[in-house]
Amino acid sequence: MHIKLSGNLARFISxxxxxxIDVGCRNTVVGAIHKMVEQYPALSEVILDGQGNMKRNFHVSLNGEKxxxxxxxxxxxxxxQxxxxxxxxGG
Known part of the structure; x- marks a missing residue:
């Protein structure tokens, strides 16, 4: 699976x-996010909350659709993707 991140997240993935990342034959969006965080643990505190859910201040798109x-x-x-x-x- 190809994962693109906004520029401010790039510092957490070198x-x-x-x-x-290889998501295998049957996986989910949340599974891919957790696999990415396993490979890049510094991302965890930035994009995931205490329960391992995506924080609200991020948008996720799958194949170009939010x-x-x-x-x-x-x-x-x-x-x-x-x-x-x-x-x-904004305001």
Whole structure:
């Protein structure tokens, strides 16, 4: 699976903006996120809360379409792309 991260997260993955991880034949969005955090533990405190859930200040897209938290258990395959970006608020 190809995972792209916003620039401010790159420092937690050796200054890469994207990475590829093997999610196996049957996995979910949340499973891919946890696999990524296993490989890059510094990301854990930044993107996950105390229960291991994605913090609210991040947006996640699967194959270019934004997904909600209740869709994090969708099945994914290695050919999918996941984007994780910091939510921007304005006023």
């Amino acid at each position: 200054y890469q903006r994207a990475l590829d 997904i909600r938290v209740d869709e994090f258990y969708k099945e994914i395959i290695n050919d999918d 996941l984007d994780i970006f910091t939510a921007i608020a």
